[in-house]
Amino acid sequence: MALLEIDGLVAGYGKIEVLHGVSLALDEGSLCAIVGANGAGKTTLLRAISAIVPKSGGRVRFAGSEIGALPTHAIVRRGLAHVPEGRRMLPYMTVEENLLVASAIRRDGRAPIARDIATIFERFPILGARRSVAAGSLSGGEQQVLAMARAIVARPRALLLDEPSMGLAPKLVAQVFEIVREERARGSSILLVEQNARAALSLADRAYVLERGRIVLEGTGAELLTREDVTAAYLGG
Numbered sequence: 001m002a003l004l005e006i007d008g009l010v011a012g013y014g015k016i017e018v019l020h021g022v023s024l025a026l027d028e029g030s031l032c033a034i035v036g037a038n039g040a041g042k043t044t045l046l047r048a049i050s051a052i053v054p055k056s057g058g059r060v061r062f063a064g065s066e067i068g069a070l071p072t073h074a075i076v077r078r079g080l081a082h083v084p085e086g087r088r089m090l091p092y093m094t095v096e097e098n099l100l101v102a103s104a105i106r107r108d109g110r111a112p113i114a115r116d117i118a119t120i121f122e123r124f125p126i127l128g129a130r131r132s133v134a135a136g137s138l139s140g141g142e143q144q145v146l147a148m149a150r151a152i153v154a155r156p157r158a159l160l161l162d163e164p165s166m167g168l169a170p171k172l173v174a175q176v177f178e179i180v181r182e183e184r185a186r187g188s189s190i191l192l193v194e195q196n197a198r199a200a201l202s203l204a205d206r207a208y209v210l211e212r213g214r215i216v217l218e219g220t221g222a223e224l225l226t227r228e229d230v231t232a233a234y235l236g237g
């Protein structure tokens, strides 16, 4: 059974239906990519899974139980971490405080959390060097790394990443994808939404193409990379 299973999900904003019955599965320890054009509903899909946007149909199962009716905070407690588009964090708190707040959900005590934060500062030296600086003063790329570090330090069972490379300079894009690749290699389960489809598909165990609120294609990342219709539509030919 998949770690996260979505079946016939319908969601939108008020009377506007955006997702018209989306089904997908994320296996434990795997990376699943969702690609699609602007406005296809990728962000709405992640928001509906996290109950930020209400669902009007379908089922969401996570780690063996139904979470479709749970509010956002309860879903987070179950171990589903969501890194939203636009890398939200606590701008007036320091980098270190941001990590502490994010890890407060853990129940394994201060010492393991402190160890994990120390590890984060080793893995991501740009955060280590700026641990006492207000998060809001970081550059866009640094904020994205912090947003991902916040999710990682919470030790979630699965990560939802919404366009982690958006708006970053090419060198930082490569760094962000490197973090995603590393997390995948550490055994994390990741649902990744990206417009940078080539990079996302080349990391993905499984991938879905979302078009106007519907899944129109699915396969392994490698399969979708070889499909001419996919490359023409989403990878610039």
Ligand SMILES: Nc1ncnc2c1ncn2[C@@H]1O[C@H](COP(=O)(O)OP(=O)(O)OP(=O)(O)O)[C@@H](O)[C@H]1O
Pocket (backbone or CB within 6 Å): 013, 016, 018, 036, 037, 038, 039, 040, 041, 042, 043, 044, 045, 195
């Ligand atoms: N708060 C909102 N209220 C009403 N409609 C919205 C809202 N947010 C998004 N939409 C609409 O829902 C549709 C899907 O938007 P969504 O942001 O999920 O797409 P996306 O695939 O994430 O796009 P992008 O690649 O630009 O991030 C779009 O038609 C959009 O205009």
Ligand SMILES: [Mg+2]
Pocket (backbone or CB within 6 Å): 042, 043, 044, 085, 163
């Ligand atoms: Mg989006």
